[in-house]
Amino acid sequence: MPELPEVEVVRRGLEKILAEKPKIQKIELLRPDLRDEMPAREIHKFEGQVISSVERRAKYILFCTSRGALLSHLGMTGTWRVAAKGDERPHDHIYISFAKGLRLAYRDPRRFGIFDVVYDREQHKRLLHLGPEPLEEAFSGASLWRSLRQKEVALKVALMDQKIVVGVGNIYASEALFAAQIKPQLIASKLSLAKAERLVQEVKRILHLSIEKGGSSISDFAQATGESGYFQNNFLVYDRVGQKCANCQQRIRSFMLGGRNTFWCSKCQK
DNA sequence: CTCCTATCCTGCGAGC
């Protein structure tokens, strides 16, 4: 489900919920594994710790304490919510309990998510090889262009490669390429510097706009606070096969690229 | 190395 905007919106929701820096009373793992086995022994060491901040790196959420952090990745279907006593649902896999009956629940039907501990952010294997944050200045047209020079894959595939830039998934890759009027199947190394500048500008604009709209609520995505997002109403190509392009009379088309459905306008995107 | 494919898992909607 979640690409950078959705993860950032969830992070902000959790930050608000945990604003008073509560102490973790109890962590319950309702099963041993999500995508991977969870390090139960290490996770339970966080009981008694205070969550001092909720941070994000790429599509990962970090519940930070003075002794390290709990790392959460939402996979395709992961959600965090406040679950009062009695509010248990199928596919709830983790409960984190605090004082005053506050309890966070992690629910993830497909279990593609990750829950792990991080002591050294520079060393953790999931964080080690990540590319730049798209909303930071280090991610520029020039930097993207440089990192694509040797890439002989389709531009959309490269844009979704977390070593090139983090946080951009299947929806925002299609949307950004449409906005920049570049065809998804263009070989990445063939992208001109000028087009790279344009693409970076559109990636940043779209991600910012989506965060502002609360992310995209397709299927059952919701913020940690339970509200839904509205950016799905701004999709111009994603999941719009057969509908008219916003710029021309052409119908939006789709095809598989790197195993992922890819949406584009063959007239606008060159 | 780089690139591509299959795979993990459940739910849901399309089509018969």
Next chain:
DNA sequence: TGCTCGCAGGATAGGA
């Protein structure tokens, strides 16, 4: 209506 099939926001192991 009820069934089967294919596909869904991600990431990675393993083969070419």
